[in-house]
Amino acid sequence: MPVVVLPSARFDIRSASEWYEHQQDGLGYRFRQQVIEAIDTITGEQIDYAPAYMSLSRVFVKKFPYLIYFKKDSKRDRTVIYAVLHKKQDRSAILPQRV
Numbered sequence: 001m002p003v004v005v006l007p008s009a010r011f012d013i014r015s016a017s018e019w020y021e022h023q024q025d026g027l028g029y030r031f032r033q034q035v036i037e038a039i040d041t042i043t044g045e046q047i048d049y050a051p052a053y054m055s056l057s058r059v060f061v062k063k064f065p066y067l068i069y070f071k072k073d074s075k076r077d078r079t080v081i082y083a084v085l086h087k088k089q090d091r092s093a094i095l096p097q098r099v
Contacts, residue, residue, distance in 0.1 A: 001043045001072070005081040009068075012084040016066065034061050035084060038068055043079050053091045056082055069094055 005013075013035055021028030038061050042049070049057030049072075056069040061084070069083040069091075083094045 009081045
C-alpha cells in the first residue's frame with residue numbers, strides 16, 4: 001500500500017530530526033530510520049488500528065517518544081501520514097482541516 005506523507009508531517013519529522021541531531025551527531029538519522037520502520041510496519045500489516053484521535057490511528061516510534069498519526073484510505077489503497085508528534089505534544093496540533 002503506497003504511503004502519502006503530508007507536508008505538515010514532513011515538517012514534523014524534519015523538525016524533530018534536526019533537534020535530535022543537535023543533541024548528538026547521528027541521533028537525527030536514527031530518529032528518521034525509526035520513523036521509516038514504524039511507517040513500514042503500518043503499511044505491511046493487515047491489522048486495523050483503532051482510531052486514537054479524531055478519525056486517525058496512531059503508532060509509536062520505537063526508541064523515541066513520538067507517535068505517528070495516520071489513516072488507511074482503502075478506497076484509494078493508500079496510507080496517509082498526517083502528523084508525527086511528541087507524545088506530550090498537544091494533539092490539537094493536528095488541525096481538523098488536515099484530517
